Amino acid sequence: MDSGAQRSARSGRKSASGVTSPHPDENHLLAALPVEVRERIFPHLQLYPLPLGKSLYESGASLAHVYFPTNAIVSLLYVMESGASAEISVVGNEGLVGISLFMGGESTPSRAVVQSGGHCYRLSGQRLKEEFNRHGDLLVLMLRYTQALITQMAQTAVCNRHHNIDQQLCRWLLLSLDRLSGNNLVMTQELIANMLGVRREGVTEAAGRLQRLGAIKYRRGNITVLDRPALEKLSCECYSVVKKETDRLLPYPQRTTQRDTLKKG
Amino acid sequence: MDSGAQRSARSGRKSASGVTSPHPDENHLLAALPVEVRERIFPHLQLYPLPLGKSLYESGASLAHVYFPTNAIVSLLYVMESGASAEISVVGNEGLVGISLFMGGESTPSRAVVQSGGHCYRLSGQRLKEEFNRHGDLLVLMLRYTQALITQMAQTAVCNRHHNIDQQLCRWLLLSLDRLSGNNLVMTQELIANMLGVRREGVTEAAGRLQRLGAIKYRRGNITVLDRPALEKLSCECYSVVKKETDRLLPYPQRTTQRDTLKKG
DNA sequence: CCGGGTCTGTGCGGCATCGCACCAAGGGGT
């Protein structure tokens, strides 16, 4: 296991064909770690597939790993007794799944579901805690990320209260877009409806309006964003509040420098 | 300043008349600290009044102190550009106001407003960080509390999406009740409406229904809970999810033992 | 005891979303 993980974590970034292959630095948190921490942690990272719909943890279940997405998106979802659901927040390459591991609770009353397939690097909870308990840069980084996550949750609450489906859809598309490369999203309206906690038909109508405005193009489980500025204009303030706060708390590291450092090490 | 603070923090708990006077242990977090931490921190606690409506921090502003409520309730509130508002979570004697101080962000995009007057103990951010950076019990406790707070925010988001005003009012009354002694709440329907992010009239109608059911008695800014079990039955699952998770993460310490320890120390 | 401000109760039209039912249009598998 570990040998495979090492291979994965250390493998080059681009194949000969130019297709991007995974690298831990695609996750912003991993990329932001200083050299010494990287050297301790990276050997224990496992490349791990995140197929659409996979659950990373269930409500109340103990976690064995934390997950650092690279090109996947994971939704933290609360499913009610009635079966209805609502997305609490979303995690992509800017963050990690499993904060309850280091926050001390070991579990949370929500689920983590892959909303857009891809890969992540996972790390055993034990390894993470070891590093966390050194009380160094990793702790500081994890806590800052957690605060960004808190901001997102708070804003989700506000948005659910005050904004209509059109605005929320825009916010959601933008949040997803920020976590992927390109301007294409592969997801059904049904999925989006579950995330926003609204009817599928509501999403159909909102998406139809956005399409008529030329902001997006919808084609059977495939959304192409044509006019991102339009989406930003149509979105409520919630998107920009979350975006600004995330950028403030987690300034994107100088990745090329980091890469170089890794190579030198 | 410090001398006054010491006097307050060490002062007895009951006056001769039997009226309860403040003591840091009324805050569960402070009460849960082990002796050594208490001895370092308690001398720096300042008894601090929290009159109704006071703002402990504004959106984006840096914090100088953290606040441990004893018999007051503070709402973390987001106020939108339009002026509409929504409560993100509530803090009473189970918690503290100002997590962004130790989470690393120094500020958050929300306000903290006193929703029910009383007192708290405040501690300078510097002192808190000093203790936090010892990476001892205080850190663990703060993080566990933060996770409880996260649960509350998440559940607020869910509740805002899926539950009607009646259910939300019940949830809100119960959350407030848990943070006060007695079964009496002093607050106008207007205030509650601002917290829930709904119309004042909506609260009037919901409260009227609760009153007709005999669950509460409403009298001009004064709510008396007559039948708490009824409220719990009428509330959505959100209340119990938050309650259970808070209890799990922050088991209420044996206060008498703690008190004795303090006296011995 | 009276007046003015605050708080609460009520009615009405409007609107967004819901729940349901159904149809249309892909598009993949055999």
Added chain:
DNA sequence: ACCCCTTGGTGCGATGCCGCACAGACCCGG
């Protein structure tokens, strides 16, 4: 080439909340 299942579009009445307007109830201070 066909079928079938998934996905997306549409129409309906019902409902819960909003915005507004206004009246009554309470309470404090003069």
